[in-house]
Amino acid sequence: MNDTAGRLEKLVQQVLGRPLPLRLRAWDGSQAGPPQGPTLVLRDRRALHRLIWKPGELGLARAWVAGEIDIEGDLYEALDRLSGIVWDHDEPERGRFPVLRRLAALRDPRNLRLAAEILALAGSAVPPPPPPEEAARYRGPLHSLRRDGRAISHHYDVGNDFYSLVLGPSMVYSCAYWECPEATLEDAQRAKLDLVCCKLGLRPGMRLLDVGCGWGSMVLHATEHYGVEAVGVTISQEQATFARKRLAEAGLTDRVDIRIQDYREIEDGPYDAISSIGMAEHVGSIQFRAYADILHSLLKPGGRLLNHQIARRPLKDETAYEIDEFIDRYVFPDGELAPVGTTTALLEDAGFEVRDVEALREHYALTLRAWVSNLEQQWSQAVRLTTAGRARVWRLYMAASALAFEQNSIGVNQILAVRTTREGNADMPRTRSNWLNTISAD
Structure with a gap:
């Protein structure tokens, strides 16, 4: 029986430094994590490619926009649980998406092994193209x-x-x-x-x-x-x-x-x-x-x-x-x-x-x-x-x-x-x- 969710949960835990506070369901139907509360759904393995090639906010944002990841259950509760991963009263600047900043730790050379294992679960080393119709990148002097x-x-x-x-x-x-x-x-x-x-x-x-x-x-x-x-x-x-x-x-x-x-x-x-x-x-x-x-x-x-x-x-x-x-x-x-x-x-x-x-x-x-x-x-x-x-x-x-x-x-x-x-x-x-x-x- 496939256990993609279980393997991925362990890898993510190593990156975050603590357990993922959401239930996780992978594209193969496997599940892991807390039985109660919202579920983070990985609908497509391409979401893992995005996380590896653009760790942090941008990778997961692209996966969200493309519909490759989703939340089942209360979206506010899911985001609140994720923000709790990095809550630190001594660092007031957390932004809107603190957990995504923590996932950027995959850029650290010390985490190359973890990144390689996550990429292996994705099944391919070729990154998917981003969903460009929703993104904006402009040239020219800033605030011209x-x-x-x-x-x-x-x-x-x-x-x-x-x-x-x-x-x-x-x-x-x-x-x-x-x-x-x-x-x-x-x-x-x-x-x-x-x-x-x-x-x-x-x-x-x-x-x-x-x-x-x-x-x-x-x-x-x-x-x-x-x-x-x-x-x-x-x-x-x-x-x-x-x-x-x-x-x-x-x-x-x-x-x-x-x-x-x-x-x-x-x-x-x-x-x-x-x-x-x-x-x-x-x-x-x-x-x-x-x-x-x-x-x-x-x-x-x-x-x-x-x-x-x-x-x-x-x-x-x-x-x-x-x-x-x-x-x-x-x-x-x-x-x-x-x-x-x-x-x-x-x-x-x-x-x-x-x-x-x-x-x-x-x-x-x-x-x-x-x-x-x-x-x-x-x-x-x-x-x-x-x-x-x-x-x-x-x-x-x-x-x-x-x-x-x-x-x-x-x-x-x-x-x-x-x-x-x-x-x-x-x-x-x-x-x-x-x-x-x-x-x-x-």
């Missing part, structure tokens, strides 16, 4: 206008119908604000948009710039409920098309301008307020100070900026920061995370006064779980709208990200900053409760 445009297109121009299925009617692709556990995703996204509008102190007649406006939800909400005139910029063609259609249907095209424009190309300031919600992660560390300078220059004196941004945990040695290969290749090409302290310091260097920082880490975990639920409940349609590989990428990255927020591997923060006047007057309420309880214009 052209390269950023291609990276954004890879992530956002995958079909508005697909995003509508995942995000729901709000079409908001950022952390919601869950005022009570019973709230729906739509309620929570509406509350988030209200929170941003209140922090910005929006009033009728103000001029708002929304940087990275997505499908137009923020400018639509601010115009309808707070009476502003708005400009929304995106470098995604599909987002701009969708946003313009929404605004036309709402009869707001005379009050909102949706542009396909990079933030570096905006020259029509000053604005009374600027929102940047879930966009700064794409800016990159080498560009962030320039980004802060540009937004500062676009605000009138006394104007407010709301920067809503995912943050990673700080490292003892910041030069050791590495971007998750899976995220970089399959999800957000060229995206980077920075500690919240770094972000606030750069905003202050640009001349802003940081007035408030609110952590919403738990809120993003709830948001991601809602998106995963939408995707899983409409899986067949999601595959038809994109590809099976793309749908699998989104399911894995959103579920893993939910756990990363829950486990404090990453966070998300709203930073409210002000371009103060020469006299130092920021025209801010003296207490947080005053602007949090602002009543919308309608």
Whole structure:
């Protein structure tokens, strides 16, 4: 009787330094590991080739995208058990896929024998081609206008119908604000948009710039409920098309301008307020100070900026920061995370006064779980709208990200900053409760 699963379990245990916390089922039907809980399924021996030739995140990511490995049972529990393999309170930077980093130990020459044994189970030394249709690799200077445009297109121009299925009617692709556990995703996204509008102190007649406006939800909400005139910029063609259609249907095209424009190309300031919600992660560390300078220059004196941004945990040695290969290749090409302290310091260097920082880490975990639920409940349609590989990428990255927020591997923060006047007057309420309880214009 074949015992591929048993042999493989022993080899993986030697690499990880502890037992695999999931049941394992191989392509030949053999099983090994704990009898209870989720099962890691190896549907095809080619997954082992990918692990050997690209140890760590990229190899297993390719196997996942190709459908050669899968999880039966609770995906969150499976990822949580795997993350427990490398849990270390002294090393806060674990990323979304810590177990895949540990598997990269197969690169170590001391593990060549283990790698050879795993390859023998695969039955061939020829690596399979990767599933290229789901990956993105770009050339040219990092965070140049052209390269950023291609990276954004890879992530956002995958079909508005697909995003509508995942995000729901709000079409908001950022952390919601869950005022009570019973709230729906739509309620929570509406509350988030209200929170941003209140922090910005929006009033009728103000001029708002929304940087990275997505499908137009923020400018639509601010115009309808707070009476502003708005400009929304995106470098995604599909987002701009969708946003313009929404605004036309709402009869707001005379009050909102949706542009396909990079933030570096905006020259029509000053604005009374600027929102940047879930966009700064794409800016990159080498560009962030320039980004802060540009937004500062676009605000009138006394104007407010709301920067809503995912943050990673700080490292003892910041030069050791590495971007998750899976995220970089399959999800957000060229995206980077920075500690919240770094972000606030750069905003202050640009001349802003940081007035408030609110952590919403738990809120993003709830948001991601809602998106995963939408995707899983409409899986067949999601595959038809994109590809099976793309749908699998989104399911894995959103579920893993939910756990990363829950486990404090990453966070998300709203930073409210002000371009103060020469006299130092920021025209801010003296207490947080005053602007949090602002009543919308309608």
